[in-house]
Amino acid sequence: MILDLQLSVSDWLALFNHFLSLSLLAVGGAIILAPDIHRFLVDENQWLTEQQFSSSIALAQSAPGPNVLFVGLMGWNVGLNAGAGLGGGWISVALSALGMLISLLGIMLPSSILTYTTTRWAQKHRDNRGVRAFKLGMAPVVIALLVSTGWLLTASHNDPMRDWPLWVLTLVAMGLVWRTRIHLLWLIGSGALIGALGWV
Amino acid sequence: MPEELPLNRPQSKTDLFWSFTILALQGFGGVLAVVQRELVERKRWMTPAQFVEDWAVAQILPGPNVINFCLMIGGRYFGLAGALAALAGMLAAPTAVLLVLALAFGSVADLAWAQGALRGMGAVAAGLIAATGIKLIPALKSNPVGIGVSATIMLGTFIGVSLLRWPLIWVLLGIGSLACGWAYVQLTRQANAPKANP
Numbered sequence: 001m002i003l004d005l006q007l008s009v010s011d012w013l014a015l016f017n018h019f020l021s022l023s024l025l026a027v028g029g030a031i032i033l034a035p036d037i038h039r040f041l042v043d044e045n046q047w048l049t050e051q052q053f054s055s056s057i058a059l060a061q062s063a064p065g066p067n068v069l070f071v072g073l074m075g076w077n078v079g080l081n082a083g084a085g086l087g088g089g090w091i092s093v094a095l096s097a098l099g100m101l102i103s104l105l106g107i108m109l110p111s112s113i114l115t116y117t118t119t120r121w122a123q124k125h126r127d128n129r130g131v132r133a134f135k136l137g138m139a140p141v142v143i144a145l146l147v148s149t150g151w152l153l154t155a156s157h158n159d160p161m162r163d164w165p166l167w168v169l170t171l172v173a174m175g176l177v178w179r180t181r182i183h184l185l186w187l188i189g190s191g192a193l194i195g196a197l198g199w200v
Numbered sequence: 201m202p203e204e205l206p207l208n209r210p211q212s213k214t215d216l217f218w219s220f221t222i223l224a225l226q227g228f229g230g231v232l233a234v235v236q237r238e239l240v241e242r243k244r245w246m247t248p249a250q251f252v253e254d255w256a257v258a259q260i261l262p263g264p265n266v267i268n269f270c271l272m273i274g275g276r277y278f279g280l281a282g283a284l285a286a287l288a289g290m291l292a293a294p295t296a297v298l299l300v301l302a303l304a305f306g307s308v309a310d311l312a313w314a315q316g317a318l319r320g321m322g323a324v325a326a327g328l329i330a331a332t333g334i335k336l337i338p339a340l341k342s343n344p345v346g347i348g349v350s351a352t353i354m355l356g357t358f359i360g361v362s363l364l365r366w367p368l369i370w371v372l373l374g375i376g377s378l379a380c381g382w383a384y385v386q387l388t389r390q391a392n393a394p395k396a397n398p
Binding site for chain 1: 225227228233237241253256259266268297318319323324326328330331335337340343349354358375376383384
């Protein structure tokens with residue numbers, strides 16, 4: 001399941017460049033870039049296997065931390081494949097770390113610079129009517145987007161006969177977060193346990 | 201209500217780093233629900249209304265939302281160094297955990313219980329995100345957009361994104377710009393109104 005790659009310096013640069021160019025397109029989260037990353041890494045260059053691609057997303061989604069780390073994990077796997085082409089061992093570890101660094105830096109550098117400079121400017125002009133109108137007008141849109149995200153994640157399990165326990169679990173978790181101050185880790189842990197026992 | 205008590209602020213860049221490390225490590229299936237719980241309800245660095253406004257900006261600018269958010273918050277209190285401290289907190293520990301998981305999970309990924317655990321965690325995470333949205337709705341009460349118009353905007357956005365599956369960018373440009381335009385009109389009206397109740 002690991003590929004044997006021979007990556008040149010220009011290949012690494014192409015990888016960096018691809019993520020750099022995607023960064024500013026990631027409106028609403030890096031996950032919307034997944035189809036394009038798939039096209040580049042799996043279809044065109046074959047630097048990553050189909051299985052490595054999908055398990056990178058699944059793992060990063062379920063692990064703690066920002067979901068954008070799935071990009072870093074893909075870079076890690078590309079490095080792993082390149083290391084296997086060079087005999088593996090410590091070279092693999094070094095190339096994996098390089099792949100991860102390049103990917104994360106590429107995907108975050110342009111958007112972070114833009115965010116930092118824009119929000120510093122907006123903070124300085126926070127009493128400006130246009131800035132206030134933007135934040136206040138967007139507030140209801142953003143709240144609806146949060147509820148929609150929960151909806152879309154649930155609706156992706158779309159077989160009522162099989163998936164109804166999953167929907168019940170989502171609803172119960174939603175009710176508990178909304179109405180109680182129970183620690184979120186208890187909920188996630190219970191979800192993992194219920195799932196591992198095969199109840200959902 | 202939390203709004204009535206005075207707000208706190210991060211004590212130092214180290215405080216920022218650890219605060220974001222701790223909340224990132226709790227963020228299974230996305231950090232957003234934890235950000236709201238920790239920064240608004242527990243640490244009280246911001247009110248729910250401020251959180252919605254800041255989150256709106258983080259969401260609309262390109263790039264990962266929570267990364268944008270931690271850059272904003274860090275930058276607000278301690279400038280560039282603060283932004284970098286918050287960013288490092290958000291990324292360092294979760295990356296290490298993810299690599300350990302990737303190495304460990306490789307051998308059990310195909311087992312039924314591991315698949316089931318992921319399904320269960322995913323379902324809970326969906327509930328957490330939706331509940332975070334619902335909990336923020338009361339923050340709109342003080343919004344000059346008005347509760348009726350806000351409800352209409354929310355309903356329209358939800359239908360567009362969830363049911364009609366419009367691309368996000370068109371929802372933001374379409375409904376979003378209408379909403380901002382309306383907010384601008386309301387702010388202008390407020391500013392021009394005679395100060396009846398100061």
